Amino acid sequence: xxxxxxxxxxxxxxxxxxxxxxxxxxxxxxxxxxxxxxxxxxxxxxxxxxxxxxxxxxxxxxxxxxxxxxxxxxxxxxxxxxxxxxxxxxxxxxxxxxxxxxxxxxxxxxxxxx
Amino acid sequence: xxxxxxxxxxxxxxxxxxxxxxxxxxxxxxxxxxxxxxxxxxxxxxxxxxxxxxxxxxxxxxxxxxxxxxxxxxxxxxxxxxxxxxxxxxxxxxxxxxxxxxxxxxxxxxxxxx
Numbered sequence: 001x002x003x004x005x006x007x008x009x010x011x012x013x014x015x016x017x018x019x020x021x022x023x024x025x026x027x028x029x030x031x032x033x034x035x036x037x038x039x040x041x042x043x044x045x046x047x048x049x050x051x052x053x054x055x056x057x058x059x060x061x062x063x064x065x066x067x068x069x070x071x072x073x074x075x076x077x078x079x080x081x082x083x084x085x086x087x088x089x090x091x092x093x094x095x096x097x098x099x100x101x102x103x104x105x106x107x108x109x110x111x112x113x114x
Numbered sequence: 115x116x117x118x119x120x121x122x123x124x125x126x127x128x129x130x131x132x133x134x135x136x137x138x139x140x141x142x143x144x145x146x147x148x149x150x151x152x153x154x155x156x157x158x159x160x161x162x163x164x165x166x167x168x169x170x171x172x173x174x175x176x177x178x179x180x181x182x183x184x185x186x187x188x189x190x191x192x193x194x195x196x197x198x199x200x201x202x203x204x205x206x207x208x209x210x211x212x213x214x215x216x217x218x219x220x221x222x223x224x225x226x227x228x
Contacts (some may be wrong), residue, residue, distance in 0.1 A: 004157070031210070040122065043158070043202065058215070091159055097211040100210035105157030 002029060002095050004106035012112045013083055014078045020079045025068045025091030026093040028073035034066070037108070038089045039069035046091075120203055120219030129228050130141055133190040137219045140184065144205040146214075147179050149188045152200045154219065161201075162188070165209075193226045197225035200224070 003026035022082040023032065029090035046055050047055040047068055071074040080087050093106040120137045127133055135149075144152040146165055150158035164170045167181045186205075190197055200221040208214035 040220065042116070042118065042220050043204075043216075045215055094157075096210050100208075100214075102160050102163075103216065104212070105159070107155070107157045110155075 002026065002097060002104040004054065004095060004104060006106035006109055008109055010110040010112075012114060015084050015113055017083055018079055018081045019083065019111060020077050021091055021093075023076045023078070023095075023106055024106050025074045025095050027097075029095040030063070030073075030098045031103075032070055032076045033094040034068060034076070034078045035090060035092040035105075036089050037093060043092070046078070046105055049078075080111065083111075085113045087111065088113045115140060117217050118203065118205060118219045121222055122220050124223040124225060126225045126227060127193055127195060129195060131193050131226070133188075133193050133224060133226075135188040135198070135201050135203075135222050135224070136140075137186050137205075139186070139205060139217075140183055141207075141217075142181075142184065143207045144207045144217075146209045146217070147177070147186050148204040148206075149177060150214075150218075151200040151203060152202060154183050154199075158202055163209075175187075190224075193224075195226045198225050201213055 005024045007022045034046040037043045047057040049070040051070045067079045090108045092108045104109045117140045149161045152158040162177045164177045167179045170177045174191045178187040182219040202221040203219040204216045206214045
């Protein structure tokens with residue numbers, strides 16, 4: 001398994017501000033992903049975090065809104081920029097130790113935008 | 115139409131009951147079928163995965179895939195209060211990696227009453 005630490009676990013933010021979520025893994029992993037889990041909605045992939053290069057975004061998600069960094073094989077950040085109440089959601093970090101292996105999830109960051 | 119449909123519940127059963135959870139899907143290219151369990155305020159954890167059609171059993175849990183009907187099921191025998199959680203189905207065309215995106219159902223909330 002992989003031990004994944006996400007910070008913060010929850011936050012309440014004012015609209016128009018930005019929040020950076022951190023994901024730290026206990027050992028090096030090949031793949032890191034960011035998901036969004038909105039109330040009543042499916043878990044949806046935002047992007048794949050690529051080490052040392054720009055993230056790969058899924059349709060409907062853009063870098064200006066969700067900038068992602070991955071400076072090494074154990075750490076990544078997701079920023080939710082210029083937040084609106086529609087961004088209220090749970091954001092989850094997911095990792096795979098190597099290609100074609102099980103995906104592990106962090107405990108999530110519960111974001112409320114007011 | 116969503117790629118993956120899952121009844122959100124909630125589903126409430128007495129302890130010891132047999133639970134049946136189901137998902138339907140539309141993409142015939144899906145080959146890998148997974149069930150995740152998500153406790154409140156936690157990230158999803160992989161319960162079982164199945165490749166292609168057939169059954170897979172692990173203790174009290176049985177996963178079934180019927181590709182001809184595009185229908186998957188998870189059965190829980192002798193359900194326990196500790197099984198109370200949200201169960202997410204997920205599927206992909208391949209297993210793992212950035213190109214084999216997991217498509218999730220919305221999850222079914224299960225409550226097992228003591």
